[in-house]
Amino acid sequence: MAARRPPNRREQIRVAATELFLERGYHNVSVTDVADALGITASALYHHYRNKQDLLFQAILSGLDTVDCLIQEAGALDDALRSLAALVTGPRKVFAVWEREARNLDGSQREAIREREAEVAAHFGLLLRVARPELGAKDAELVSRAVLGALGSRGRHQIRLPRRRHEQLMYRLGSMVAHCPLPPGGKSGDGLPLARPHGPIAAGLRMPRRDQILTEAIRLFDERGYQSVTMADIGEAVGIVASGVYRHFPGKVDLLVAATNRAGERIRAAAEQALLHAADPRSALALLLRAHIDVSVENAHLIGILAHERDQLPEKERTALRRVQAAYLDVWLQALSALQPGQDPAEIKIEIHATHAMTSFVIRSTRNDMRPDRPERLAELALHLLLDCCASNDPRRPRPSPLAGRPPKLHALAPWGETAQ
Incomplete structure (x- = not known):
């Protein structure tokens, strides 16, 4: 007698695919892999999904539906924040995929996902505007996306806390972003302006061919994924044949290495410039934040590659990149630790990851021409999160002094490929 098909087989397939996509990456998973994980045949899987891309689409859509359901079931903003904090600290990494x-x-x-994402942000925005009627529609949307980005940071790192403690921390992070006061006109409260660097393109100059190739490769790697891009694709984007690309780069991996080197150099240079002007830990943190936002705005594709393509690097370059990123995180940790004496370094690192994920998500999910004051608003939200979160939400923790300690030392950012001090 043939075994009966479980009534929830479609959901089982989607869950198994989601776990494999998270573990191995989309391009390293086949339909057969998903079928094997459930002990079924690939042909049985095709009864439910057309192909692997359809599986991915449904996995992402299901995650968005889960988030949206929690938001719409919440009676108030605080209820939604608590539900989302419980979700992101649980076993399901709905934001990561x-x-x-x-x-x-x-x-x-992708357009369907963007539309669904906008619906989720809008539903959260409704709760936000009930709790904060002074917020305009645009600010409510921005803050909604910032909250989702901060909470989504849970899938970006491997730092672990006891479940209940982690959930409380994520709730505090989301709450501080949601309740951040935003001055009218997009003017920052600390008077620290964001730089507006002007590169060759802004000046109407033509870049050298090698730089053109690298710039287009960076864009394509970020937009399509490293494994989906060919040398011919890169050449076509520049207006040359693939052999012309090979005259400047021996292979595709050399382009990825050059891209991550460029990203590391720009992050390091921005951080060093910020710390040169820091008088105390608070100003160091504010300047680091502005430098980070500036680099993220001006180099969105580079930041995307750092976040998603590190595993495609050769082992030597991957190790070097991990060291640079660890050194960068350590500078932030020094500045914030001086302002939050006695706090667990693991909690501080989670706060930093939440800040970086929030800025990245908002920048990548909103258009600059629709919201040109994004950098200033992001700076306000991030400073509020980092400086006030723990002191404002935990009465047992003393409020840190804004002048405590010394600014981080420049040597904390180790040279490329060296171990951080």
């Missing part, structure tokens, strides 16, 4: 793998969808699928 959404942010990391959506670029592997086709154009119509």
Whole structure:
């Protein structure tokens, strides 16, 4: 007698695929892999999903539906924040596959995800505006996306806390972003302006061919994923044949190495410039934040590659990149630790990751021409999160002094490929 098909087989397939996409990356998973994980045949899987891309689309859509359901079931903003904090600290990493793998969808699928994402932010925005009627529609949307980005940071790192403690921390982070006061006109409260660097393109100059190739490769790697891009694709984007690309770069991996080197150099240079002007830990943190936002705005594709393509690097370069990123995190940790004496370094690192994820998500999910004051608003939200979160939400923890300690030392940012001090 043939075994009966479980009534929830479609959901089982989607869950198994999601776990494999998160563990191995979309391009390293086949339909057969998903079928094997459930002990079924690939042909049985095709009864439910057309192909692997359809599986990914449904996995991301299901994650968004889960988030939206929690928001719409919440009676108030605080209820939604608590539900989302419980979700992100649980076993399901609904944000991770959404942010990391959506670029592997086709154009119509990506547009459907963007529309669903906008609906989720809008539903959260409704709760936000009830709790904060002074917020305009645009600010409510921005803050909604910032909250989702901060909470989604849970899938970006491996730092672990006891479940209940982690959930409380994520709730505090989301709450501080949601309740951040935003001065009218997009003017920052600390008077620290964001730089507006002007590169060759802004000045109307033509870059050297090698730089053109690298710039287009960076864009394509971020938009489509490293494994989906060919040397011919890069050449076509520049207006040359693939052999012309090979005259400047021996292979595709050399382009990825050059891209991550460029990203590391720009992050390091921005941080060093910020710390040169820091008088105390608070100003160091504010300047680091502005430098980070500036680099993220001006180099969105580079930041995307750092977040999602590190595993594609050769082992030597991957190790070097990990060291640079660890050194960068350590500078932030020094500045914030001086302002939050006695706090667990693991909690501080989670706060930093939440800040970086929030800025990245808002920048990548909103258009600059629709919201040109994004950097200033992001700076306000991030400073509020980092400086006030723990002191404002835990009465047992003393409020840190804004002048405590000394600014981080420049040597904390180790040279490329060296171990951080």
